[in-house]
Amino acid sequence: MTDKRSKLRKIIMDTRTLPTLPSVINKLNSLSENEKSSIQEMAKIVSSDQVLSARILRLANSPSYGFYRVSTISNAMILLGVNVVKSLALSSSIFAIMEKDSVGLWEHSLAVGTVANLIARKLGLPECEEIATAGLLHDIGKVIISIKCRDAEKDIVRLVHEKRVYTMEAEREIIDTDHAEVGGWLSKSWFLPDKLSEPIAFHHDVAGSENHRIKTAVVHIADVLICAGGFGNSGETFVPPVQKIAWDTLKLNEQILAELVNEAEDKLVEVKNFCLEMMGD
Amino acid sequence: MQKIPLLHAKAEMTLAKDVFRGNSPVGFPLCGKGTKLTEDLIARFEGMDVKTVYVEGHPVWEEGERSVNDLLHDLDCRFSKTLQNPLNALLYDTYKAYLTNLMEDNSDRQAK
Numbered sequence: 001m002t003d004k005r006s007k008l009r010k011i012i013m014d015t016r017t018l019p020t021l022p023s024v025i026n027k028l029n030s031l032s033e034n035e036k037s038s039i040q041e042m043a044k045i046v047s048s049d050q051v052l053s054a055r056i057l058r059l060a061n062s063p064s065y066g067f068y069r070v071s072t073i074s075n076a077m078i079l080l081g082v083n084v085v086k087s088l089a090l091s092s093s094i095f096a097i098m099e100k101d102s103v104g105l106w107e108h109s110l111a112v113g114t115v116a117n118l119i120a121r122k123l124g125l126p127e128c129e130e131i132a133t134a135g136l137l138h139d140i141g142k143v144i145i146s147i148k149c150r151d152a153e154k155d156i157v158r159l160v161h162e163k164r165v166y167t168m169e170a171e172r173e174i175i176d177t178d179h180a181e182v183g184g185w186l187s188k189s190w191f192l193p194d195k196l197s198e199p200i201a202f203h204h205d206v207a208g209s210e211n212h213r214i215k216t217a218v219v220h221i222a223d224v225l226i227c228a229g230g231f232g233n234s235g236e237t238f239v240p241p242v243q244k245i246a247w248d249t250l251k252l253n254e255q256i257l258a259e260l261v262n263e264a265e266d267k268l269v270e271v272k273n274f275c276l277e278m279m280g281d
Numbered sequence: 282m283q284k285i286p287l288l289h290a291k292a293e294m295t296l297a298k299d300v301f302r303g304n305s306p307v308g309f310p311l312c313g314k315g316t317k318l319t320e321d322l323i324a325r326f327e328g329m330d331v332k333t334v335y336v337e338g339h340p341v342w343e344e345g346e347r348s349v350n351d352l353l354h355d356l357d358c359r360f361s362k363t364l365q366n367p368l369n370a371l372l373y374d375t376y377k378a379y380l381t382n383l384m385e386d387n388s389d390r391q392a393k
Contacts, residue, residue: 068303069303164362224372225372227359228356228359228360228372228373228376229376230352230355230356230359237358237359238359238360238361238362238363239359239360239362239363239369239372240363241363241366241368241369242366242368242369242372244368247368254371254375257371257372257375258375258378258379261372261375261376261379262379265379266284269284269333270333273286273332273333
């Protein structure tokens with residue numbers, strides 16, 4: 001790792017200036033490690049933080065998961081799984097920042113989560129909720145760069161427009177790393193499982209994902225589809241190249257793609273309505 | 282076909298897909314596709330937690346909604362860097378076909 005990058009990693013990962021983690025996380029971690037603890041016990045811990053519970057339930061009821069009637073944390077834990085609820089709890093402060101300061105990125109993330117879920121279900125893949133969560137979280141690195149490197153972020157945006165390059169290329173030129181790598185660092189420091197951290201770290205380089213390539217490929221394709229449809233604003237002007245390894249890993253073909261585009265555009269009406277309702281709250 | 286929030290549904294619109302309680306994809310449909318909506322039917326859907334319905338054509342034109350030609354122009358711009366990649370070219374053709382279908386839906390509506 002170059003000096004610049006390792007210095008930046010230290011700055012970015014300085015926990016004193018990272019968005020605060022909910023205090024219930026430690027309790028939840030120790031409970032989830034104990035095989036004897038029940039979902040009800042874990043749900044009680046999360047429910048004790050009302051703001052956090054409300055944020056988790058809002059995400060659990062988003063089109064990314066497609067349940068719509070998740071009214072309690074214990075229901076969320078049963079439907080989405082403890083790991084997903086824990087990941088939503090960990091990332092809730094990042095989502096709060098996105099909702100407030102980067103609405104376009106928030107819409108893009110919700111849309112990628114929704115379409116990742118759609119692809120996973122269409123292809124009959126297991127762990128659709130984890131794949132949807134990876135889609136929701138795939139660009140958390142952009143939020144961290146925006147918080148920790150405000151001046152550099154302005155240069156990145158300028159470069160993207162002036163040189164007509166992808167955000168990643170501009171990030172590498174300005175800060176010697178990119179949002180996927182930063183997202184990977186963050187997910188490691190949060191101890192997110194590999195099935196979430198790999199799609200986050202490798203959604204622009206599917207070949208780099210060794211243990212969860214299928215999940216990473218789904219998130220990559222979902223990201224490209226959302227950029228192609230022009231939904232939300234991830235900061236990209238151009239559609240990223242579809243990686244052949246992702247296409248081959250998922251055994252996609254022209255017909256599946258056409259069905260996915262139709263179904264995705266249909267689902268995005270729900271995402272749009274969901275975002276409008278949230279903005280109205 | 283257009284998917285619209287129930288708030289925008291009006292009598293005389295025709296359902297393009299079956300409607301289910303609470304928009305759930307499972308269970309028995311409340312109303313079949315091809316049914317002409319009435320005020321009573323819309324009120325009943327409201328009471329059954331139906332949030333969106335599919336209707337034929339493109340009857341709701343929301344403020345700020347862009348024309349299909351504008352959408353096609355944006356599509357060209359977004360793909361201008363990666364069209365030489367065969368998979369991106371395929372994706373471009375797929376989106377173009379999707380938008381062109383939308384355009385046909387809209388011209389049907391105008392002709393009517």
